[in-house]
Amino acid sequence: MTSDLYEFSVSELSAGLAAHRFSPVEVVEAHLARITALEPKLQERWLIASGIVGSPKTRSLMRSWRHTPEAASFLKDLIAFRERLRDAVLRLESGSVPPDEFIREVNEGLIAHPPVMALNKREGQIYREPLLNPKRPTDLWSPILDGTADLLSEPETHRIRQCEACVVHFFDVSKKGSRRWCSMNICGNKVKVAAYQRRRRERA
Numbered sequence: 001m002t003s004d005l006y007e008f009s010v011s012e013l014s015a016g017l018a019a020h021r022f023s024p025v026e027v028v029e030a031h032l033a034r035i036t037a038l039e040p041k042l043q044e045r046w047l048i049a050s051g052i053v054g055s056p057k058t059r060s061l062m063r064s065w066r067h068t069p070e071a072a073s074f075l076k077d078l079i080a081f082r083e084r085l086r087d088a089v090l091r092l093e094s095g096s097v098p099p100d101e102f103i104r105e106v107n108e109g110l111i112a113h114p115p116v117m118a119l120n121k122r123e124g125q126i127y128r129e130p131l132l133n134p135k136r137p138t139d140l141w142s143p144i145l146d147g148t149a150d151l152l153s154e155p156e157t158h159r160i161r162q163c164e165a166c167v168v169h170f171f172d173v174s175k176k177g178s179r180r181w182c183s184m185n186i187c188g189n190k191v192k193v194a195a196y197q198r199r200r201r202e203r204a
């Protein structure tokens with residue numbers, strides 16, 4: 001439902017909201033999805049921020065695809081996939097399991113875009129990570145699906161949770177498993193500054 005809400009006219013939206021057929025949150029999310037769909041740069045930023053696209057070579061390749069029909073159809077599929085992944089994450093967080101059809105979709109994706117693994121050495125440690133050497137936009141599926149498979153098969157689901165200060169969900173890799181924010185630099189500081197200002201106001 002959420003993904004096609006953005007096709008509604010303003011009057012259809014207000015009628016739907018008044019009748020509680022969907023929530024304001026769904027409307028906002030649908031519009032955000034729409035903006036992201038129309039703006040490839042935002043998608044690119046997401047792919048970079050999530051660590052899927054890292055090397056300068058892959059970044060410039062991604063920029064060269066920006067206005068191609070293949071990239072447009074990949075982005076459309078990616079946005080729809082992200083909605084289903086979001087649903088799977090919400091289910092994991094509530095102690096349930098993702099639906100069979102999503103597991104099937106991920107399995108079919110892994111067959112079509114098998115991740116190639118490579119060893120990388122950083123700070124004296126060896127990491128086994130997906131090797132990304134894309135030739136076309138759909139090649140980006142393999143690290144995305146690999147990450148999805150990792151997340152869905154994670155035994156410690158209590159480490160998957162939503163940030164206390166924003167809409168981001170994250171996987172807590174800290175030792176204690178008590179991380180509260182997606183990023184200490186952004187949301188952690190925001191909450192701490194707000195708490196500090198509140199205490200100051202109370203004292204004043």
Ligand SMILES: [Zn+2]
Pocket residue numbers: 163164165166167168181182183187
């Ligand atoms: Zn956050």
